[in-house]
Amino acid sequence: VVVVVVIINAVNFIDGLDGLATGIVGISAAAFFGFSYLLAVENGFSRAGAPSLVTAIVIGCCLGFLPHNAHPAKIFMGDSGSMFLGLLLAASAITLMGQIDANAVFAEKIGPAALPLLLPFAVLAIPLLDLALAVLRRVxxxxxxxxxxxEHLHHKLMAWGNSQQRSAVILYLVTAMLALPAMLSAFIPLWAALLVGVLLLLSAVLTTKREKKVKA
Structure with missing residues (x-):
């Protein structure tokens, strides 16, 4: 219950810019889908079928909604939309990660044995970090x-001189930088997964714009 409530609120808190929550949830769902689909196909893990289906639906919803929700947004998801997406992600994460015996599935690899614990944090790192900082700051x-x-993360990016669109893209890239290498590390060599993360990090850094405010 705690995990579900935390993830729902994390997605709701990050929904502060046009298209931001939609894109981050879509990327997170893609990482969960890739992991569960590869488990089902390559490892014959039949219980990964349901999370694969749910996350595929979430990806489709986000892809269809994003063109209308990107800046300048024509449609807003509101609290009901963001909380529902958070619920679907939480349900997928719990259903998939709670049933995996990583030592059995990844018997020949040491790193992936920790994935059931680490993957949800990596995939949802930006929403969870923003939630933790917001709660601590306000309390x-x-x-x-x-x-x-x-004072959310996206507000700080905009205060540095980034537009709404640029701020959203930066957080998309950071989300992908954390989520995709964590997911891929179970199926490809670790160096290749880290290379993907480094390339996405460089993309995020090059996209970020920081301007000093001129004092009057």
Whole structure:
């Protein structure tokens, strides 16, 4: 229950820019789908079928919705949309990761044995980090953890001089940088998975714009 509530609120909190939550959820779902699909196909893990189907549906929903939700947005998902996507991701993660005996599935590899624990954190790192920072920031200032403010990660990127679109793309790239190598490391050599992460990191750094504010 705690995991479900945390993931739902994390996705809801990150829904602060046009297309941001849609893109991050789509990338996260793609990582979960890739992992569960490869488990089902390459390792014959039949219980990965349901998470594969759910995450495939989420990917399709995000791909169809993003053109209308990207800046300038014509349609907004609202709390009901973001929380529902968070619920689907939480259900997929729990269903898949809770049933894997990683030592049996990845008997010949040491690293992937930790994936059932690490993959959800890697895939949802940006929403979870934003949620943790927001709750800590608000509680320390004596406010409700759910009180809105303008200090989320995407707000900080915009304060550096990035547009809404650029800020969303940066967070897409960072999400992919963390999620894809974690997923791929179970099926390809670790160096290749890390190379993917490095390339995505470089893309995020090159995309980021930081301008110093001119003092009057």
């Amino acid at each position: 320390r200032s004596g406010r409700s953890p759910f009180a809105p403010d303008q």
